[in-house]
Amino acid sequence: MSATHFQLDPQGRLLHFLTIEGLTRRHLTDILDTAESLHGVAERRVKKLPTLHGKTVVNLFFEASTRTRTTFELAAKRLSADVLTLNIATSSAVKGESLLDTLRNIEAMQCDMFVVRHEQSGAAEFIARHVKPHIAVLNAGDGRHAHPTQAMLDVFTIRRHKPDFAHLQVAIVGDILHSRVARSLIHALNILGAGEIRVVAPRTLLPAQVENLGVRVFHCPDDGLRDVDVIVMLRLQKERMEGALLPSEPEFFQRYGLTEERLTLAKPDVLVMHPGPINRGVEIDSRVADGPRSVILEQVTNGIAVRMAIMSITLGNHARPAGEAV
């Protein structure tokens, strides 16, 4: 059984949130609509809802993260859950404890939800398959495979500005090969019926037969960025130079970096997005990152509402006995 079906109950409701692949448009629009209704909570004087009162959410971060971890923490707290964050990269995993042993121990603390980030593709699904059935698992990034909550906050941000997806042209630029963000976003945009999804990168940063994911491939940004509605820049890791995937940061910036000049190729109302953290002067010019077309900080804010939505939907489905109508 694949993750696609594994994260759903027999009625097709989300029990875990592991990957976008295989979900329906209905699943995604439910999340987006719920997120929209939760979006106002942050503006209230008391920024809390009682939805997850009495529930315990554990953030299991086997890989370092600041923004994803903190927005998950905030999302859980705004839903009144108790939150525990474990940075396992620096604790027991180092002492040689196996992933399953770590899981069993945390499970014994009677938690209701695991938010997992791990450097290995498939780790979130592995954990979901091995935890007790009452626990919901949310994937906060597994290797190169998926980062589904990021994809949801990306499409949420796009929808708030450009609700008509049918004519939407989106360019994803940079290190597609190593990017879980790109994979999940491509699935989400395809499911929501986006007009055209482009990937723009040199061949060393594209995975084999990437066009099978439902994208158009461009090697040159001058073609790839033309008339697009959204540009998603991906973070370029410094390790890529050592892996002989790229010659240097300056050469990458010169050929693929998003500058004000390149930005003019896109539609005038283009949205500039980035999952963060950004490398100024490597994949994006500061003037663009901080400029009027950038919605990068809005993405961060939206991440809280979207994660609140996903947490309440999955835990809500766990609370309901199987077979009961939605």
Place this chain on the structure above:
Amino acid sequence: MHILIQGGRVIDPAHQFDAVTDLYVAVGRVAGLGQPPAGFKAERVIDALGRIVCPGLIDLCARLREPGLEHKATIASETRAAAAAGITTLICPPDTDPVIDEPAVVELIRRRAEAAGYARVRALGALTHRLRGERLAEMAALKEAGCVGVSDGGRPITNARVLRRALEYAATFDLTVFLTPLDPELGSGLAHEGPVATRLGLSGIPAAAETGVIARDLELIRDIGVRAHFGRLSCARSVELVARAQAEGLPVTADVAVHHLHLTENDLVGFDSRCHVRPPFRGVRDRDALRAGLASGALSVLCSDHQPHEPDAKQAPFGDTEPGVSGLDTLLALGLRLVRDGSLPLPTLLERLTAGPARILGLDQGHLGIGAPADLCVFAPDADWLAATLRSRGQNSPFIGWELPGRVTHTLLEGQIVYEA
């Protein structure tokens, strides 16, 4: 002990013999076919009606995990599983701990196998000291100690100068060289580079990680004239390269692991760590080319590539698991499944499991000529069984839960019944 195996379909691929007849075993040897030798008095009669009687299988690549990794399996545990699967000879690659690069290790393996008494275990010696690819191993001494060939032990020699000298030195002592072509750098990924790896976000191993090494090695083999065997091919293009070299008269052979004839990259969906193997499962076209290569003889051996693991080795996210399949239990059955699918005729399958490997190893086994060691396998070809638990200590098999054809009923090792269902 005189044993009569009565009324079975006797298939001896080495002699192109295939008929329903009686087989007579006396003092550990094949003593007669069709009619009893003089003075034969059966002390034991095995009714083989409706069954196949063939030479005991020779598994060209089986890791028994001893010495060094006894928490995974032992020579005793795995030879016992082999006997129940109709396998009477196992070839053990040199990547044990310590490495098989000195006669003492060969001797240890031989003794442990003899003490267990279920199957013959023959060792491949190391090509280089500690399999490090730097200095030559003492190949002449290894040959004298009983090694049936020398091998890179799954760690291809990247330094072409060292490889060339290792091949020359092996040729000097008339040793066959067993190579596993997979470039450690280009092949450092987790899955076949293709649409499935892209979707799952697993790092890719391109076909060129295998074909590039084969192409280089073939040029060295052509220069030196050493007998060489490529183990565990996974790509269509590799079969082509080997077949072309054979057509040119190069002394080159190759094998395939039986799981590569059944599974493809598509079986990785769901991150099933039991499908984590090296080389990786590739595309459907590759699988079909491997099947065709086995039928045509470009691939002259079918092996299990047995790699038993303890449960923990596979209980982790895909990339953190150890590669390999526990393959002894299912070698014959998965082969018979190919026969049932029409991929190749039964005698051809049995040839690839008996006479084929014996020829490459230079062993007087794998045939039923009068006087040959009575290593025999008797099986019911139409008896299906459910692969639930394996007899190997390693339960790491993607075929658990499969309904498989062919149940072994008797295995004889040098005329002794070592397994009886």
